[in-house]
Amino acid sequence: MALVLENEDAMFTGDNVLGHGTAVFEDLLNRMKGAFKGRAYPGHGPVIDDGPSKIVEYIKHRQMREDQVVQILKTAREVGSDEASGSDPHEWTSMEIVKLIYKDVPENLHLPANGGITQILLKLQEEDKVVENLKTDRWSLKNRAAL
Template sequence: MAEPLVPLPVVEKVSSRVIRVLGGNPGKFTLQGTNTYIVGQGSKRLLIDTGEGKPEWIKALKSVLNEEKITIEKTILTHWHHDHIEGVPDLLKHSSNTKVYKKDPKEGWLDISDGQKFETEGATLRAFFCPGHTTDHMALVLEEEDAMFTGDNVLGQGTAVFEDYATYMKSLDGMSTQFKGRAYPGHGPVIEDGSGKVLEYIKHRKMREKQVLDVLAQEREGGWTSMEIVKVIYKDYPENLWAPAEKGILQILEKLQKEGKVVHNEQKGTWSLSGKSTL
Protein backbone atom coordinates (compact mmCIF):
# COMPACT_ATOMS: atom_id res chain seq x y z
CA MET A 1 0.00 0.00 0.00
CA ALA A 2 1.06 3.62 -0.51
CA GLU A 3 2.50 5.01 2.70
CA PRO A 4 0.74 7.95 4.44
CA LEU A 5 2.40 11.31 3.87
CA VAL A 6 4.69 12.67 6.58
CA PRO A 7 3.41 16.13 7.68
CA LEU A 8 5.85 18.89 6.70
CA PRO A 9 5.85 22.53 7.85
CA VAL A 10 5.46 25.22 5.17
CA VAL A 11 8.91 26.58 6.06
CA GLU A 12 11.69 24.61 7.74
CA LYS A 13 15.41 25.15 8.22
CA VAL A 14 16.58 21.64 7.33
CA SER A 15 20.32 22.34 7.72
CA SER A 16 22.65 25.22 8.56
CA ARG A 17 22.62 26.24 4.89
CA VAL A 18 19.28 24.97 3.54
CA ILE A 19 15.75 26.28 4.14
CA ARG A 20 12.85 24.38 2.57
CA VAL A 21 9.73 26.28 1.50
CA LEU A 22 6.76 24.19 0.34
CA GLY A 23 5.07 25.15 -2.92
CA GLY A 24 1.52 25.27 -1.53
CA ASN A 25 0.42 22.62 -4.02
CA PRO A 26 -0.16 19.31 -2.22
CA GLY A 27 -1.62 16.49 -4.31
CA LYS A 28 -1.50 12.89 -5.48
CA PHE A 29 1.65 13.41 -7.54
CA THR A 30 3.17 16.40 -5.71
CA LEU A 31 2.85 14.75 -2.26
CA GLN A 32 3.11 17.47 0.45
CA GLY A 33 3.78 19.99 -2.35
CA THR A 34 6.82 20.91 -4.40
CA ASN A 35 9.92 21.49 -2.30
CA THR A 36 11.76 24.72 -3.05
CA TYR A 37 15.07 25.32 -1.31
CA ILE A 38 16.88 28.49 -0.27
CA VAL A 39 20.60 27.64 -0.17
CA GLY A 40 23.52 29.52 1.39
CA GLN A 41 24.51 31.39 4.56
CA GLY A 42 25.06 34.97 3.43
CA SER A 43 22.82 37.88 2.47
CA LYS A 44 22.63 36.70 -1.18
CA ARG A 45 21.47 33.12 -1.68
CA LEU A 46 20.45 30.58 -4.29
CA LEU A 47 16.95 29.18 -4.80
CA ILE A 48 16.25 25.72 -6.20
CA ASP A 49 12.84 25.44 -7.96
CA THR A 50 9.85 27.76 -7.60
CA GLY A 51 6.69 25.66 -7.25
CA GLU A 52 3.76 26.18 -9.60
CA GLY A 53 2.80 29.78 -8.95
CA LYS A 54 0.58 29.36 -5.87
CA PRO A 55 0.14 32.57 -3.83
CA GLU A 56 0.93 30.61 -0.65
CA TRP A 57 4.44 29.92 -1.95
CA ILE A 58 5.50 33.46 -2.80
CA LYS A 59 3.97 34.69 0.47
CA ALA A 60 5.98 32.13 2.46
CA LEU A 61 9.15 32.84 0.46
CA LYS A 62 8.89 36.61 0.94
CA SER A 63 8.34 36.09 4.66
CA VAL A 64 11.58 34.07 4.91
CA LEU A 65 13.53 36.59 2.84
CA ASN A 66 12.33 39.44 5.06
CA GLU A 67 13.00 37.61 8.33
CA GLU A 68 16.46 36.44 7.28
CA LYS A 69 17.24 39.76 5.51
CA ILE A 70 18.34 37.97 2.36
CA THR A 71 17.87 38.22 -1.40
CA ILE A 72 17.82 35.56 -4.11
CA GLU A 73 20.69 36.09 -6.54
CA LYS A 74 20.00 33.06 -8.76
CA THR A 75 17.27 30.46 -9.07
CA ILE A 76 18.10 27.06 -10.52
CA LEU A 77 15.29 24.95 -11.96
CA THR A 78 15.74 21.18 -11.89
CA HIS A 79 13.44 20.49 -14.87
CA TRP A 80 10.60 21.85 -17.00
CA HIS A 81 7.53 20.48 -15.18
CA HIS A 82 5.02 23.20 -14.28
CA ASP A 83 5.14 22.48 -10.54
CA HIS A 84 8.82 23.51 -10.52
CA ILE A 85 8.93 26.52 -12.86
CA GLU A 86 5.59 28.35 -12.70
CA GLY A 87 6.57 30.36 -9.63
CA VAL A 88 9.24 32.21 -11.63
CA PRO A 89 6.99 35.17 -12.61
CA ASP A 90 6.03 35.78 -8.95
CA LEU A 91 9.69 35.52 -7.93
CA LEU A 92 10.81 38.02 -10.58
CA LYS A 93 7.98 40.39 -9.63
CA HIS A 94 9.44 40.43 -6.13
CA SER A 95 13.12 40.21 -7.17
CA SER A 96 13.62 41.47 -10.72
CA ASN A 97 17.42 41.06 -10.66
CA THR A 98 17.32 37.34 -9.92
CA LYS A 99 18.87 35.27 -12.73
CA VAL A 100 16.99 32.13 -13.76
CA TYR A 101 18.89 28.99 -14.82
CA LYS A 102 17.53 25.83 -16.47
CA LYS A 103 18.89 23.32 -18.95
CA ASP A 104 17.32 24.06 -22.35
CA PRO A 105 16.14 27.44 -21.02
CA LYS A 106 13.21 29.60 -22.02
CA GLU A 107 13.93 32.98 -23.59
CA GLY A 108 15.52 35.29 -21.02
CA TRP A 109 16.73 32.40 -18.86
CA LEU A 110 20.27 31.00 -18.74
CA ASP A 111 21.40 27.47 -19.61
CA ILE A 112 22.96 24.94 -17.22
CA SER A 113 25.76 22.60 -18.28
CA ASP A 114 26.76 19.33 -16.62
CA GLY A 115 29.34 20.08 -13.90
CA GLN A 116 28.55 23.81 -13.78
CA LYS A 117 29.09 25.32 -10.33
CA PHE A 118 26.93 27.88 -8.55
CA GLU A 119 28.65 29.50 -5.60
CA THR A 120 27.35 31.67 -2.80
CA GLU A 121 28.50 32.34 0.76
CA GLY A 122 28.49 29.01 2.63
CA ALA A 123 27.37 26.86 -0.31
CA THR A 124 28.66 25.46 -3.59
CA LEU A 125 26.25 23.66 -5.92
CA ARG A 126 27.49 21.44 -8.75
CA ALA A 127 25.03 20.57 -11.50
CA PHE A 128 24.70 16.90 -12.43
CA PHE A 129 22.81 16.09 -15.62
CA CYS A 130 20.54 13.09 -14.98
CA PRO A 131 17.75 12.77 -17.57
CA GLY A 132 15.01 10.16 -17.29
CA HIS A 133 12.23 11.82 -15.32
CA THR A 134 12.51 14.48 -18.04
CA THR A 135 15.06 15.06 -20.82
CA ASP A 136 16.35 18.26 -19.16
CA HIS A 137 16.61 16.97 -15.57
CA MET A 138 19.41 18.37 -13.40
CA ALA A 139 20.33 17.35 -9.86
CA LEU A 140 22.59 19.58 -7.75
CA VAL A 141 25.34 18.39 -5.42
CA LEU A 142 25.80 20.55 -2.31
CA GLU A 143 29.53 20.12 -1.88
CA GLU A 144 29.79 21.40 1.71
CA GLU A 145 27.39 18.68 2.90
CA ASP A 146 28.22 15.96 0.32
CA ALA A 147 24.46 16.08 -0.27
CA MET A 148 22.31 16.16 -3.40
CA PHE A 149 19.16 18.00 -4.45
CA THR A 150 17.67 15.12 -6.43
CA GLY A 151 14.81 16.94 -8.17
CA ASP A 152 12.11 14.46 -9.15
CA ASN A 153 14.42 11.54 -9.98
CA VAL A 154 14.32 10.51 -6.32
CA LEU A 155 11.49 11.49 -3.93
CA GLY A 156 11.25 11.64 -0.15
CA GLN A 157 8.33 9.20 -0.19
CA GLY A 158 7.21 6.66 -2.77
CA THR A 159 8.82 6.28 -6.18
CA ALA A 160 9.30 8.59 -9.14
CA VAL A 161 7.82 8.54 -12.64
CA PHE A 162 9.98 8.79 -15.75
CA GLU A 163 9.78 9.60 -19.45
CA ASP A 164 12.49 7.15 -20.48
CA TYR A 165 13.13 4.09 -18.32
CA ALA A 166 16.55 2.99 -19.67
CA THR A 167 17.88 6.58 -19.46
CA TYR A 168 16.43 6.95 -15.95
CA MET A 169 18.17 3.79 -14.73
CA LYS A 170 21.49 5.01 -16.15
CA SER A 171 21.00 8.35 -14.38
CA LEU A 172 20.24 6.64 -11.05
CA ASP A 173 23.49 4.67 -11.40
CA GLY A 174 25.35 7.94 -11.99
CA MET A 175 23.62 9.76 -9.12
CA SER A 176 24.56 7.00 -6.66
CA THR A 177 28.28 7.78 -7.14
CA GLN A 178 28.06 11.57 -6.84
CA PHE A 179 27.43 11.97 -3.08
CA LYS A 180 27.36 10.09 0.20
CA GLY A 181 25.20 12.32 2.44
CA ARG A 182 21.62 13.51 2.51
CA ALA A 183 19.20 13.83 -0.37
CA TYR A 184 16.97 16.89 -0.62
CA PRO A 185 14.17 15.69 -2.94
CA GLY A 186 11.80 17.64 -5.18
CA HIS A 187 8.87 16.30 -3.13
CA GLY A 188 8.67 14.75 0.33
CA PRO A 189 10.88 14.84 3.43
CA VAL A 190 14.69 15.01 3.57
CA ILE A 191 16.34 11.61 3.09
CA GLU A 192 19.19 11.10 5.58
CA ASP A 193 20.90 8.30 3.62
CA GLY A 194 20.57 9.83 0.19
CA SER A 195 22.89 7.59 -1.81
CA GLY A 196 21.34 4.57 -0.05
CA LYS A 197 17.91 5.72 -1.24
CA VAL A 198 19.18 5.98 -4.82
CA LEU A 199 20.45 2.39 -4.60
CA GLU A 200 17.08 1.39 -3.13
CA TYR A 201 15.37 2.95 -6.17
CA ILE A 202 17.62 0.95 -8.50
CA LYS A 203 16.83 -2.25 -6.60
CA HIS A 204 13.10 -1.43 -6.65
CA ARG A 205 13.07 -0.89 -10.42
CA LYS A 206 14.96 -4.15 -11.03
CA MET A 207 12.41 -5.89 -8.80
CA ARG A 208 9.60 -4.42 -10.93
CA GLU A 209 11.32 -5.79 -14.05
CA LYS A 210 11.41 -9.24 -12.47
CA GLN A 211 7.75 -8.96 -11.43
CA VAL A 212 6.78 -8.16 -15.03
CA LEU A 213 8.70 -11.19 -16.27
CA ASP A 214 7.15 -13.35 -13.53
CA VAL A 215 3.63 -12.31 -14.57
CA LEU A 216 4.40 -13.00 -18.24
CA ALA A 217 5.74 -16.42 -17.25
CA GLN A 218 2.19 -17.34 -16.20
CA GLU A 219 0.92 -18.90 -19.40
CA ARG A 220 -2.04 -16.95 -20.78
CA GLU A 221 -3.56 -17.55 -24.18
CA GLY A 222 -2.96 -14.49 -26.33
CA GLY A 223 -0.62 -12.88 -23.82
CA TRP A 224 -1.11 -10.07 -21.30
CA THR A 225 -2.12 -6.43 -21.77
CA SER A 226 -0.10 -3.86 -19.82
CA MET A 227 -3.11 -3.06 -17.60
CA GLU A 228 -3.59 -6.76 -16.80
CA ILE A 229 0.03 -6.86 -15.65
CA VAL A 230 -0.55 -3.71 -13.53
CA LYS A 231 -3.59 -5.29 -11.83
CA VAL A 232 -1.42 -8.21 -10.68
CA ILE A 233 1.65 -6.24 -9.56
CA TYR A 234 -0.26 -3.30 -8.03
CA LYS A 235 -3.22 -5.24 -6.63
CA ASP A 236 -2.67 -3.77 -3.14
CA TYR A 237 -2.54 -0.16 -4.40
CA PRO A 238 -5.50 2.21 -4.93
CA GLU A 239 -7.05 1.88 -8.38
CA ASN A 240 -6.48 5.58 -9.10
CA LEU A 241 -2.72 4.81 -9.20
CA TRP A 242 -3.07 2.06 -11.80
CA ALA A 243 -3.13 4.36 -14.84
CA PRO A 244 0.13 6.17 -13.93
CA ALA A 245 1.64 2.79 -12.93
CA GLU A 246 0.77 1.45 -16.39
CA LYS A 247 2.99 4.09 -18.00
CA GLY A 248 5.95 2.80 -15.99
CA ILE A 249 5.11 -0.85 -16.79
CA LEU A 250 4.94 0.00 -20.52
CA GLN A 251 8.41 1.58 -20.28
CA ILE A 252 9.73 -1.59 -18.63
CA LEU A 253 8.09 -3.76 -21.32
CA GLU A 254 9.66 -1.63 -24.08
CA LYS A 255 13.10 -2.00 -22.45
CA LEU A 256 12.61 -5.78 -22.13
CA GLN A 257 11.48 -5.91 -25.77
CA LYS A 258 14.70 -4.15 -26.89
CA GLU A 259 16.64 -6.71 -24.85
CA GLY A 260 14.83 -9.54 -26.66
CA LYS A 261 13.15 -10.85 -23.51
CA VAL A 262 9.53 -10.10 -24.44
CA VAL A 263 7.49 -9.77 -27.63
CA HIS A 264 4.60 -7.42 -28.36
CA ASN A 265 1.56 -8.35 -30.39
CA GLU A 266 0.64 -4.87 -31.68
CA GLN A 267 -2.64 -6.07 -33.20
CA LYS A 268 -3.92 -7.42 -29.88
CA GLY A 269 -1.96 -5.00 -27.68
CA THR A 270 -0.59 -7.90 -25.65
CA TRP A 271 2.82 -8.94 -24.37
CA SER A 272 4.41 -12.34 -23.80
CA LEU A 273 7.80 -13.87 -23.11
CA SER A 274 10.00 -14.33 -26.15
CA GLY A 275 11.25 -17.69 -24.92
CA LYS A 276 14.78 -16.34 -24.48
CA SER A 277 14.16 -14.86 -21.03
CA THR A 278 15.68 -16.54 -18.00
CA LEU A 279 13.72 -15.99 -14.80
Protein backbone atom coordinates in the same frame (compact mmCIF):
# COMPACT_ATOMS: atom_id res chain seq x y z
CA MET B 1 18.10 15.73 -14.13
CA ALA B 2 19.91 15.85 -10.81
CA LEU B 3 22.43 18.40 -9.57
CA VAL B 4 25.37 17.74 -7.25
CA LEU B 5 26.24 20.29 -4.56
CA GLU B 6 29.95 19.49 -4.32
CA ASN B 7 30.83 21.50 -1.20
CA GLU B 8 28.24 19.50 0.73
CA ASP B 9 28.62 16.20 -1.20
CA ALA B 10 24.85 16.31 -1.62
CA MET B 11 22.46 16.06 -4.53
CA PHE B 12 19.34 17.90 -5.60
CA THR B 13 17.36 14.92 -6.84
CA GLY B 14 14.29 16.74 -8.12
CA ASP B 15 11.42 14.34 -8.72
CA ASN B 16 13.75 11.38 -9.35
CA VAL B 17 14.11 10.51 -5.66
CA LEU B 18 11.42 11.83 -3.36
CA GLY B 19 11.87 9.47 -0.42
CA HIS B 20 8.61 7.68 -1.30
CA GLY B 21 7.15 6.29 -4.49
CA THR B 22 9.30 5.17 -7.38
CA ALA B 23 11.74 6.96 -9.63
CA VAL B 24 11.29 7.39 -13.30
CA PHE B 25 14.57 6.40 -14.97
CA GLU B 26 16.57 3.40 -13.79
CA ASP B 27 19.70 4.31 -15.76
CA LEU B 28 19.65 7.77 -14.17
CA LEU B 29 19.38 6.18 -10.72
CA ASN B 30 22.47 4.09 -11.38
CA ARG B 31 24.38 7.20 -12.43
CA MET B 32 23.10 9.17 -9.44
CA LYS B 33 24.00 6.65 -6.74
CA GLY B 34 27.76 7.02 -7.19
CA ALA B 35 27.80 10.78 -7.75
CA PHE B 36 27.57 11.80 -4.07
CA LYS B 37 27.73 10.44 -0.53
CA GLY B 38 25.55 12.75 1.52
CA ARG B 39 22.06 14.13 1.68
CA ALA B 40 19.51 14.16 -1.07
CA TYR B 41 17.34 17.22 -1.51
CA PRO B 42 14.17 16.09 -3.30
CA GLY B 43 11.91 18.34 -5.30
CA HIS B 44 9.18 17.76 -2.68
CA GLY B 45 9.15 16.54 0.88
CA PRO B 46 11.79 16.21 3.57
CA VAL B 47 15.55 16.00 3.08
CA ILE B 48 16.89 12.44 2.85
CA ASP B 49 19.93 12.11 5.11
CA ASP B 50 21.48 9.14 3.31
CA GLY B 51 20.73 9.84 -0.34
CA PRO B 52 22.78 7.00 -1.89
CA SER B 53 21.05 4.41 0.32
CA LYS B 54 17.64 5.70 -0.73
CA ILE B 55 18.70 5.48 -4.38
CA VAL B 56 19.83 1.87 -3.87
CA GLU B 57 16.42 1.18 -2.28
CA TYR B 58 14.73 2.61 -5.39
CA ILE B 59 16.92 0.48 -7.68
CA LYS B 60 16.07 -2.68 -5.70
CA HIS B 61 12.37 -1.80 -5.84
CA ARG B 62 12.56 -1.32 -9.62
CA GLN B 63 14.32 -4.68 -9.98
CA MET B 64 11.60 -6.34 -7.88
CA ARG B 65 8.92 -4.87 -10.17
CA GLU B 66 10.83 -5.97 -13.25
CA ASP B 67 11.09 -9.50 -11.83
CA GLN B 68 7.34 -9.50 -11.19
CA VAL B 69 6.64 -8.44 -14.78
CA VAL B 70 8.88 -11.21 -16.14
CA GLN B 71 7.20 -13.79 -13.87
CA ILE B 72 3.78 -12.78 -15.16
CA LEU B 73 4.97 -12.94 -18.76
CA LYS B 74 6.20 -16.49 -18.10
CA THR B 75 2.67 -17.58 -17.22
CA ALA B 76 -0.40 -18.05 -19.35
CA ARG B 77 -3.33 -15.75 -18.70
CA GLU B 78 -6.90 -16.94 -18.75
CA VAL B 79 -8.35 -16.24 -22.16
CA GLY B 80 -11.89 -14.97 -21.83
CA SER B 81 -14.77 -16.08 -24.01
CA ASP B 82 -15.02 -12.54 -25.40
CA GLU B 83 -11.52 -12.80 -26.92
CA ALA B 84 -10.69 -14.24 -30.28
CA SER B 85 -9.99 -17.96 -30.08
CA GLY B 86 -6.55 -17.39 -31.61
CA SER B 87 -5.42 -15.10 -28.80
CA ASP B 88 -2.05 -16.13 -27.38
CA PRO B 89 -2.43 -16.71 -23.62
CA HIS B 90 1.25 -15.77 -23.14
CA GLU B 91 0.61 -12.24 -24.40
CA TRP B 92 -0.37 -9.65 -21.85
CA THR B 93 -1.45 -6.02 -21.99
CA SER B 94 0.35 -3.70 -19.63
CA MET B 95 -2.91 -3.09 -17.75
CA GLU B 96 -3.46 -6.83 -17.24
CA ILE B 97 -0.01 -6.94 -15.66
CA VAL B 98 -0.85 -3.91 -13.51
CA LYS B 99 -4.04 -5.55 -12.25
CA LEU B 100 -2.04 -8.54 -11.01
CA ILE B 101 0.93 -6.71 -9.51
CA TYR B 102 -1.18 -3.96 -7.94
CA LYS B 103 -4.20 -6.08 -7.05
CA ASP B 104 -4.23 -4.68 -3.50
CA VAL B 105 -3.95 -1.07 -4.66
CA PRO B 106 -7.10 1.01 -5.29
CA GLU B 107 -8.14 0.80 -8.92
CA ASN B 108 -7.95 4.57 -9.38
CA LEU B 109 -4.14 4.22 -9.02
CA HIS B 110 -3.85 1.55 -11.71
CA LEU B 111 -3.54 4.07 -14.55
CA PRO B 112 -0.49 5.81 -13.01
CA ALA B 113 0.99 2.38 -12.19
CA ASN B 114 0.53 1.44 -15.84
CA GLY B 115 3.08 4.10 -16.77
CA GLY B 116 5.71 2.38 -14.63
CA ILE B 117 4.88 -1.06 -15.99
CA THR B 118 5.02 0.25 -19.55
CA GLN B 119 8.42 1.74 -18.79
CA ILE B 120 9.64 -1.65 -17.53
CA LEU B 121 8.30 -3.36 -20.65
CA LEU B 122 10.09 -0.84 -22.87
CA LYS B 123 13.33 -1.40 -20.93
CA LEU B 124 12.95 -5.18 -21.37
CA GLN B 125 12.22 -4.63 -25.07
CA GLU B 126 15.39 -2.56 -25.41
CA GLU B 127 17.27 -5.45 -23.77
CA ASP B 128 15.71 -7.77 -26.38
CA LYS B 129 13.85 -9.78 -23.71
CA VAL B 130 10.25 -8.99 -24.65
CA VAL B 131 8.31 -8.19 -27.79
CA GLU B 132 5.16 -6.20 -28.32
CA ASN B 133 2.46 -7.42 -30.66
CA LEU B 134 1.58 -4.08 -32.25
CA LYS B 135 -1.74 -5.42 -33.55
CA THR B 136 -3.01 -6.31 -30.07
CA ASP B 137 -0.89 -4.06 -27.79
CA ARG B 138 0.13 -7.22 -25.94
CA TRP B 139 3.55 -8.13 -24.64
CA SER B 140 5.30 -11.47 -24.38
CA LEU B 141 8.72 -12.82 -23.55
CA LYS B 142 10.89 -13.06 -26.63
CA ASN B 143 12.15 -16.45 -25.56
CA ARG B 144 10.12 -17.87 -22.67
CA ALA B 145 12.54 -20.73 -22.06
CA ALA B 146 15.61 -18.49 -21.78
CA LEU B 147 14.30 -16.31 -18.96
